[in-house]
Amino acid sequence: MTQQEALQQYLLRLADSDMVLGQRLCELCGHAPALEEELALMNLGLDLIGQARNWYEYAAELEGKGHDADYLAFRRDAGEFRNLLLVEQPNGDYAMTMARQFFFDVWHYHTLQALVNSSDERIAQVAGKAIKEVTYHLRRSIEWMKRLGNGTEESHQRMEVAVEELWRFTGELIEADEVDQMMADAGIGADLDTVKQAWQQMVRDVLTEATLTLQDENAWMHVGGKRGIHTEHLGFLLAEMQFLPRAYPDAVW
Numbered sequence: 001m002t003q004q005e006a007l008q009q010y011l012l013r014l015a016d017s018d019m020v021l022g023q024r025l026c027e028l029c030g031h032a033p034a035l036e037e038e039l040a041l042m043n044l045g046l047d048l049i050g051q052a053r054n055w056y057e058y059a060a061e062l063e064g065k066g067h068d069a070d071y072l073a074f075r076r077d078a079g080e081f082r083n084l085l086l087v088e089q090p091n092g093d094y095a096m097t098m099a100r101q102f103f104f105d106v107w108h109y110h111t112l113q114a115l116v117n118s119s120d121e122r123i124a125q126v127a128g129k130a131i132k133e134v135t136y137h138l139r140r141s142i143e144w145m146k147r148l149g150n151g152t153e154e155s156h157q158r159m160e161v162a163v164e165e166l167w168r169f170t171g172e173l174i175e176a177d178e179v180d181q182m183m184a185d186a187g188i189g190a191d192l193d194t195v196k197q198a199w200q201q202m203v204r205d206v207l208t209e210a211t212l213t214l215q216d217e218n219a220w221m222h223v224g225g226k227r228g229i230h231t232e233h234l235g236f237l238l239a240e241m242q243f244l245p246r247a248y249p250d251a252v253w
Contacts, residue, residue, distance in 0.1 A: 006182040007120070008062045009082060010189055012072070013179075013226055015055035016083035019073055020234070021104060022048035023241045024091060033094055040140065044101075047133040054126045074245040078228075078235045085225035086169040088234040092162070095148055095155065099162035102141040102206070107173040109138045110198045114190035123188065142206055149210025156211065163212055171221025174199050179226070 001009075025045035032038035056069035067075075086104055091097045112134055115127035148155040174196035176184070183189025200217060207214055224230065245251075 001178065001182070003182060003186060004062060006179045007188060008059050009179045010183045011055045011059035011062070011123075013082040013084075015052045015059060015072065016081045017087050017104075018048040018052035018055065020081070020083045020237065021087035021101075022046070022052060023237055024087065024100075028091060028097070037094075044137055044140075047130075047137070051126070051130045051133070054130075058122055058126070070245065074242045075249075078230055078238055080228060081230065081234060081238070082226050082228060083230075083234075084169075084172055085222055085231060086166065086173065088225070088231060088237060089166065089169060090233055093158055095158035095162040096165065098141055098144040098148065099159065099166050101137070102145050103166060103170050103173070103203070105134065105138040105141045106199050106202050106206075107195065108134050110195045110202075111190045114195065118189070119187035145206050145212070146210045149207075149212045159210070160212060163207065163215065167215040167219065168222050171219075172223045172225055175221075175223070177226060 022045040025041050025048070028041050029038070032041055052073070053069045056072045060067045060069060060072055084104070086100060089096075089100055091100075109131070112127045112131040115123050116131060118124045118127065145159070148159040150156070174192055176192040180189060180192050184191045204214060222231075
């Protein structure tokens with residue numbers, strides 16, 4: 001694998017994870033538990049989709065096949081997506097939604113912090129803009145973890161179930177593969193060893209403060225999303241997300 005090929009894969013991982021989670025959050029439009037949450041979730045989703053577009057545009061340029069961001073988002077099949085398995089998991093109840101968001105936000109924040117100093121000027125610029133939005137995302141999801149964990153008996157129990165259920169998908173966030181290592185060695189991508197330490201420490205601190213059970217950091221984990229191996233949920237999500245541009249591929253809006 002050349003460095004340019006690794007870079008394109010790296011960009012697709014960032015873009016696809018943002019895009020898929022943004023789509024998941026958009027599914028909650030009209031279904032949030034309160035009006036304030038409705039607005040907040042839609043803003044989060046739009047932030048992530050906007051970030052995804054920036055990564056997609058760079059990836060499309062590197063691909064050199066005349067594709068654009070819309071093509072990469074709406075014309076690829078599930079096996080071509082490189083998103084983290086965590087983000088494609090269903091919304092579930094609000095505890096599940098917020099636990100998924102929290103685990104992702106901690107990884108996203110520390111990854112973007114590293115990418116701000118990337119030797120690739122384009123990546124550094126996109127990360128510099130995105131980190132401002134993601135700082136708010138992280139602060140909000142931490143507050144919800146504590147609120148639900150320290151809330152009623154029911155909210156605490158639901159959050160316990162959510163953390164335990166989603167934990168098996170978190171290993172993929174912080175374990176490096178060939179692409180991650182190539183990008184880190186080149187000074188382009190985040191050093192996942194550093195991200196891993198920061199992620200684990202923040203997660204431990206927040207779960208403790210939320211009176212939630214600490215999970216086994218050495219537990220067996222589901223992986224494969226970064227290589228295009230996904231759970232059954234992604235295909236259904238993409239079928240809904242991609243229907244219109246695939247049905248009318250030449251439409252001009």
